[in-house]
Amino acid sequence: MANVADAAQGQDVQVVPRPGLRGLLAQTEIDLRLFGMLAALAIILVGFNLISGGTFLRPVNMVTLGVQAAGIAIISTGMVLVIVSRNIDLSVGSLVGIVAMVYAELMANWLTSLGIGIDFPFRWAIALAIGIAVGAGFGALQGFIIAYIGVPSFIVTLGGLLSIRGLVWYLSNGAAVTGLDPTFQLFGGGAQGSIGGTLTWAVGLVGSLAVVGLLFNNRRRRRQYGFPLRPMWAEVTLAVAGSGAILGLSAFANANYWPQGLADQYAAAHGLPAGIQISTGFPDPLMILLGVTLLVTWLGTRRRFGRYVYAYGGNPDAAALAGINTRLTILKTYVLMGVLCAISAAIAVARLNAATLDVGQSYELYVIAAAVVGGTSFAGGIGTIPGAVLGAFVMQSLAYGLAYIGVDSPGQNVAAGVVLILAVGLDSWNRRRGTRTPR
Amino acid sequence: MRRTFAVFAALTLALAACGGGGTTASGGGGGGTACKVGISWNNFQQPRWAATDKPKMFEAIQAGGGTVVGDPDANLDSQRQLSDVDTLINKGAQVLVLLAQSQTAILPALQKAKDAGIPVIAYDRLIEDPYVLYITFDNVGVGKAEADFVIKKVPTGSYVLIKGDKGDPNAATFLPMGWDQAGLKDKVSSGAIKIIGPAEGTYTDAWKTEKAQANMEAIIDQANAAGQKIDAVLAENDSTALGVAAALTGKSYDPYPAVSGQDGDPANLNNVALGKQYVDVWKNSNELGKAAGQAALALCKDKDPGKVTISVDASVAPLAGNTAKDFQTPGGKTVKSIILQPTPVTAETLDKVISAGWYATKDQICKGADTTKVPACK
Numbered sequence: 001m002a003n004v005a006d007a008a009q010g011q012d013v014q015v016v017p018r019p020g021l022r023g024l025l026a027q028t029e030i031d032l033r034l035f036g037m038l039a040a041l042a043i044i045l046v047g048f049n050l051i052s053g054g055t056f057l058r059p060v061n062m063v064t065l066g067v068q069a070a071g072i073a074i075i076s077t078g079m080v081l082v083i084v085s086r087n088i089d090l091s092v093g094s095l096v097g098i099v100a101m102v103y104a105e106l107m108a109n110w111l112t113s114l115g116i117g118i119d120f121p122f123r124w125a126i127a128l129a130i131g132i133a134v135g136a137g138f139g140a141l142q143g144f145i146i147a148y149i150g151v152p153s154f155i156v157t158l159g160g161l162l163s164i165r166g167l168v169w170y171l172s173n174g175a176a177v178t179g180l181d182p183t184f185q186l187f188g189g190g191a192q193g194s195i196g197g198t199l200t201w202a203v204g205l206v207g208s209l210a211v212v213g214l215l216f217n218n219r220r221r222r223r224q225y226g227f228p229l230r231p232m233w234a235e236v237t238l239a240v241a242g243s244g245a246i247l248g249l250s251a252f253a254n255a256n257y258w259p260q261g262l263a264d265q266y267a268a269a270h271g272l273p274a275g276i277q278i279s280t281g282f283p284d285p286l287m288i289l290l291g292v293t294l295l296v297t298w299l300g301t302r303r304r305f306g307r308y309v310y311a312y313g314g315n316p317d318a319a320a321l322a323g324i325n326t327r328l329t330i331l332k333t334y335v336l337m338g339v340l341c342a343i344s345a346a347i348a349v350a351r352l353n354a355a356t357l358d359v360g361q362s363y364e365l366y367v368i369a370a371a372v373v374g375g376t377s378f379a380g381g382i383g384t385i386p387g388a389v390l391g392a393f394v395m396q397s398l399a400y401g402l403a404y405i406g407v408d409s410p411g412q413n414v415a416a417g418v419v420l421i422l423a424v425g426l427d428s429w430n431r432r433r434g435t436r437t438p439r
Numbered sequence: 440m441r442r443t444f445a446v447f448a449a450l451t452l453a454l455a456a457c458g459g460g461g462t463t464a465s466g467g468g469g470g471g472t473a474c475k476v477g478i479s480w481n482n483f484q485q486p487r488w489a490a491t492d493k494p495k496m497f498e499a500i501q502a503g504g505g506t507v508v509g510d511p512d513a514n515l516d517s518q519r520q521l522s523d524v525d526t527l528i529n530k531g532a533q534v535l536v537l538l539a540q541s542q543t544a545i546l547p548a549l550q551k552a553k554d555a556g557i558p559v560i561a562y563d564r565l566i567e568d569p570y571v572l573y574i575t576f577d578n579v580g581v582g583k584a585e586a587d588f589v590i591k592k593v594p595t596g597s598y599v600l601i602k603g604d605k606g607d608p609n610a611a612t613f614l615p616m617g618w619d620q621a622g623l624k625d626k627v628s629s630g631a632i633k634i635i636g637p638a639e640g641t642y643t644d645a646w647k648t649e650k651a652q653a654n655m656e657a658i659i660d661q662a663n664a665a666g667q668k669i670d671a672v673l674a675e676n677d678s679t680a681l682g683v684a685a686a687l688t689g690k691s692y693d694p695y696p697a698v699s700g701q702d703g704d705p706a707n708l709n710n711v712a713l714g715k716q717y718v719d720v721w722k723n724s725n726e727l728g729k730a731a732g733q734a735a736l737a738l739c740k741d742k743d744p745g746k747v748t749i750s751v752d753a754s755v756a757p758l759a760g761n762t763a764k765d766f767q768t769p770g771g772k773t774v775k776s777i778i779l780q781p782t783p784v785t786a787e788t789l790d791k792v793i794s795a796g797w798y799a800t801k802d803q804i805c806k807g808a809d810t811t812k813v814p815a816c817k
Contacts, residue, residue: 052661052664055661055664055665056664058660058664060660060663061660061664064656064657064660068653068656169484173486174483174484174485174486175486175704175705175706175799176648176678176681176704176705176706177706178705178706178709178710178806179709179806179807188689189689190689190690190691191691258691259690259691259692259693261691261693262691262693348649351652351685351689352648352649352652352681352682352685353685353688354648354681354685354706356648356649356678356681356706357484358645358647358648358649358678359648359649361645361647361649399653400653400657403641403653403654403657403658404657404658404660404661405661406636406637406641406661407637408605408637408640408641408642408643408654409605409641409642409643409644409650409654410605410642410644413644
């Protein structure tokens with residue numbers, strides 16, 4: 001503390017600039033990996049836009065793409081923490097499957113037989129709470145076996161992948177279950193399952209203010225502790241770019257309208273002129289993803305739990321010797337995974353308006369791919385949550401784009417596999433180059 | 440390890456030899472003894488097998504004075520199915536009914552049955568060998584019925600084709616063959632029907648509902664961007680049709696296109712009642728199980744598959760008559776077969792399914808349906 005106080009009394013410390021574009025970028029302290037991923041995403045989107053003759057980058061298409069990516073992206077935030085702590089979770093697809101079936105059975109059959117009829121308010125919330133508890137329970141069970149009994153996570157979750165999928169069959173006797181609560185269906189997005197134009201602007205405004213606020217706060221604290229400051233031009237650029245991007249996205253989402261038939265119905269019911277256009281704004285699944293990303297990032301970087309996870313991933317022995325309760329930490333990562341799977345399952349079920357036997361199948365592969373493309377390292381200790389979310393978007397934009405231009409599932413799988421290897425290959429190459437010529 | 444295996448193999452062989460001897464003895468014993476039928480299922484994952492095929496087959500066998508020596512379920516494992524068949528032969532089965540997990544992996548079991556002189560019924564899935572009697576629904580006919588109904592409803596307009604798994608001959612060959620028999624190809628070349636999306640259709644990994652949904656959403660977006668209206672969707676089966684319906688509903692697609700499917704899954708029959716799926720081509724496997732039970736008894740009396748005659752409900756009766764006929768397999772072999780007709784079901788004709796005692800209950804089928812439009816749900 002004394003040192004900090006000493007430094008604080010001195011002049012503002014500036015980063016020593018390096019020459020060239022790299023130097024300028026370095027001064028903004030932008031995470032180059034994240035920046036690269038954003039660039040890759042932009043290239044993919046623009047590429048499909050060119051191939052499709054300029055129709056791809058429409059708001060309605062991007063909303064579909066975002067909703068399709070949300071389920072995988074939500075789970076990938078937790079997968080980052082699992083992989084960072086040198087474990088793996090192969091059971092996520094089956095977990096999504098079983099919670100999906102629990103939601104559907106609850107709303108179609110079980111709740112009614114428990115005396116909670118269709119007219120009961122907050123039926124959807126009861127189902128959601130039970131589903132999340134089931135997800136957390138399975139996660140805790142697996143986490144306990146991994147952390148306290150010491151069975152390797154690969155084995156435990158591989159067992160989970162097989163046996164939990166089997167349980168899905170027993171729950172449903174093999175048939176799809178339909179008949180969800182209408183409110184629950186809003187989790188799936190669509191015209192009514194979106195937050196609407198006004199709220200979207202509000203979210204955009206709050207978001208851009210938050211960017212400015214965070215930058216300001218960050219600068220204040222750096223000065224307080226005598227850390228190097230970004231040059232002012234970099235701060236302003238970041239603030240303008242960040243808040244601009246958020247407001248731009250809001251405007252973009254608001255340029256997506258309700259299907260005209262539905263809008264006319266609504267207009268007729270509310271005494272509005274026919275032919276009005278109603279903005280959908282951000283769809284619910286994307287808002288859920290936003291919330292989850294912020295929450296898990298906060299848990300991962302600002303809370304003790306997250307610091308323990310990264311510490312354990314960097315060096316398990318050192319973490320244990322430093323007095324961290326490593327077992328409890330690992331157990332918690334799996335509980336978090338269970339909860340995230342339950343949230344993702346809610347979106348999948350709501351989107352399908354049914355639970356089928358194969359909901360969530362092979363999610364584990366897409367989720368791990370998203371985390372890895374997003375820069376999470378299997379060596380442990382390295383990985384960011386926004387990176388994984390971006391990774392999920394990169395993978396889904398490929399799948400959606402290929403389907404959009406008429407390539408079917410086998411072709412989409414080939415592309416996804418190639419991109420996965422390419423992304424990790426480029427990354428390793430970049431890292432090796434970085435260590436070989438240290439500056 | 441190796442020694443244990445050798446001992447085990449020897450034991451199995453010895454048992455098999457005993458079983459074979461036993462069968463010959465009882466076979467020689469004459470018609471007085473009950474016919475012993477062995478059944479090998481590849482799986483009970485889909486509900487229909489345990490709910491319809493199995494009980495009806497048992498019923499038909501027992502009604503004719505036969506007994507079932509066993510009906511193990513191989514749980515999608517072709518190796519396990521081989522040992523299941525061994526066990527059935529050892530138990531003295533005089534006829535085998537095989538729902539093969541794999542067309543080729545089942546061949547060693549078929550050879551054993553041949554060596555022991557046991558007739559084999561290939562149930563629902565083809566085994567490429569003239570020795571077997573093949574009992575199934577007309578898969579080309581299913582495709583034809585799907586397209587017949589949809590084309591009758593939407594004779595001109597824009598169609599989307601959603602297919603199943605590329606590796607499944609049903610998805611890639613038989614069902615599209617049926618579509619073309621119903622006139623899809625001709626209408627496309629005459630310009631009456633226009634295909635949106637890839638001309639040969641969009642395949643769906645493992646027939647997954649979520650994948651079909653994601654693909655359909657992309658196709659809808661693309662059609663909207665190009666200013667095209669989708670009038671009909673030919674989906675090959677019910678799991679893909681469910682994904683298609685979810686995509687259309689999620690995007691509040693209006694007017695709602697005519698969607699096809701097959702299997703008679705409860706969720707899809709419900710969609711038919713709700714107007715989200717126009718036609719569901721239903722394979723009444725109650726009758727398929729009954730036909731196989733009757734055929735097994737006939738083969739006990741006379742091992743010639745060509746002489747087998749069955750009697751089933753008129754709605755599914757084979758077009759070629761009730762006696763087994765030659766069937767040209769995709770592999771170029773001639774197999775005796777009994778091929779039942781599927782039953783297309785629309786909202787007006789849902790009572791066919793309900794009155795047949797299908798495993799989907801009336802409550803499931805009619806959930807949320809408008810009873811004025813769906814007579815069966817009153």
